[in-house]
Amino acid sequence: MDYAERTQRATDNGLGDLLAAPTKNQISFAGGLPDPKLFPQQELSVAFAAAMANSTGDQFQYSDAQGFRPLREQLARLLQRDGVRATADTIAMTQGAQQALDLIARLYINPGDTIVVEAPTYPGAISAFDTYEPHYEGVPVQSDGMDMVALRRVLTERRVKLIYTVPDFQNPTGTVMSLNKRRTLLALAREFDVMIIEDAPYRWLRYNGINLPTLSELDQSDRVIFVDSMSKVLAPGLRVGWVHADAEIIKDLVALKTGADLESSTLTLRGVSQYLADNDLDAHIAALRHNYAQKRDAMVAGLRAEMPGTAIISAPQGGFFVWLELPTTINTDVLAREYKDELALVPGSMTYPLHDHHNGLRLAFTHASIDDIKTGCQRLGRAVRQAMANTVTIRNDAQAH
Numbered sequence: 001m002d003y004a005e006r007t008q009r010a011t012d013n014g015l016g017d018l019l020a021a022p023t024k025n026q027i028s029f030a031g032g033l034p035d036p037k038l039f040p041q042q043e044l045s046v047a048f049a050a051a052m053a054n055s056t057g058d059q060f061q062y063s064d065a066q067g068f069r070p071l072r073e074q075l076a077r078l079l080q081r082d083g084v085r086a087t088a089d090t091i092a093m094t095q096g097a098q099q100a101l102d103l104i105a106r107l108y109i110n111p112g113d114t115i116v117v118e119a120p121t122y123p124g125a126i127s128a129f130d131t132y133e134p135h136y137e138g139v140p141v142q143s144d145g146m147d148m149v150a151l152r153r154v155l156t157e158r159r160v161k162l163i164y165t166v167p168d169f170q171n172p173t174g175t176v177m178s179l180n181k182r183r184t185l186l187a188l189a190r191e192f193d194v195m196i197i198e199d200a201p202y203r204w205l206r207y208n209g210i211n212l213p214t215l216s217e218l219d220q221s222d223r224v225i226f227v228d229s230m231s232k233v234l235a236p237g238l239r240v241g242w243v244h245a246d247a248e249i250i251k252d253l254v255a256l257k258t259g260a261d262l263e264s265s266t267l268t269l270r271g272v273s274q275y276l277a278d279n280d281l282d283a284h285i286a287a288l289r290h291n292y293a294q295k296r297d298a299m300v301a302g303l304r305a306e307m308p309g310t311a312i313i314s315a316p317q318g319g320f321f322v323w324l325e326l327p328t329t330i331n332t333d334v335l336a337r338e339y340k341d342e343l344a345l346v347p348g349s350m351t352y353p354l355h356d357h358h359n360g361l362r363l364a365f366t367h368a369s370i371d372d373i374k375t376g377c378q379r380l381g382r383a384v385r386q387a388m389a390n391t392v393t394i395r396n397d398a399q400a401h
């Protein structure tokens with residue numbers, strides 16, 4: 001039997017491969033995986049044991065589709081420190097940020113509706129949105145975030161419903177949207193009556209410089225739906241994410257969540273709540289920042305040593321990814337395929353909504369050890385030099401004929 005047409009774009013997204021553990025001889029720069037050595041395993045074990053031991057048995061019962069209220073209160077306090085006007089009522093818990101993206105898309109997108117995404121953008125967002133059959137407009141990402149001139153042009157030419165952005169340490173480029181652009185984006189959204197999804201899972205992972213206010217904090221007209229997650233700062237296996245928005249929108253998202261999975265695991269939410277009550281999350285994040293900053297430095301240095309002068313290498317101030325742009329003669333889909341036994345890579349084509357750019361690479365530096373990062377950069381250097389030599393040979397052959 002044929003599958004529904006809407007699934008055709010969504011079923012072949014390659015995301016599962018990205019999250020796979022590296023094979024024996026492979027070094028992975030592919031998935032946005034945290035360093036497993038940095039999971040607070042002991043503290044999480046103690047917190048989950050305490051959550052399990054609750055004598056009422058509520059931890060094993062159906063609970064609240066919006067998610068365990070004490071955890072929402074704790075998260076609201078964390079977000080308030082960041083200037084976000086969150087309360088327990090404006091937060092809904094989701095299975096990771098990924099489910100929040102799916103539910104928001106389900107709430108807003110009719111087939112053919114125009115949505116704006118950054119180009120390039122997070123591949124998982126493309127696959128969440130694909131199911132709802134939007135028309136994509138990709139707006140280029142510059143070193144200080146989305147190109148606002150291009151965005152205005154799109155908004156003038158088409159009726160846009162949603163703008164999806166990762167303003168802090170963008171996936172995949174690592175860029176941060178400047179304060180000016182944050183203000184411009186909100187003004188444009190207001191002028192053209194568009195909703196914004198602010199996806200912020202890397203926001204707490206800044207390695208140098210100081211954080212800018214969130215779009216949610218700057219927003220004066222309830223246009224921002226803020227999405228966040230414990231995946232990058234605690235552990236992705238928890239599948240704990242949340243969405244903060246106007247309480248009416250939250251109510252409707254919770255209704256959709258009920259249809260999708262009734263509710264998140266109450267046991268997990270209680271375990272995370274217990275962890276937050278008993279531990280210093282800031283101290284844990286400070287340790288992550290210290291460690292990941294060193295890995296970021298190792299990758300940027302490794303790439304600078306190995307890549308041709310024509311390559312563009314980003315130097316992110318936080319997050320998980322370095323973005324590499326190679327000469328257009330190099331096709332990174334081919335490169336990733338040919339070298340997959342020794343290096344796991346995300347070709348840039350996966351990060352463009354129409355998969356039509358072929359010379360970028362997203363390189364995650366958080367999972368591999370520093371030694372593996374160095375070796376991986378050397379392997380990548382060899383691969384790129386070989387690919388460049390091949391294109392010269394092909395060109396010379398073509399001229400000879």
Ligand SMILES: Cc1ncc(COP(=O)(O)O)c(C=O)c1O
Binds near residue numbers: 099122
């Ligand atoms: C920008 C962005 N949004 C959402 C997610 C999904 O995160 P979660 O594990 O919370 O579902 C990721 C994971 O890589 C991401 O990079």
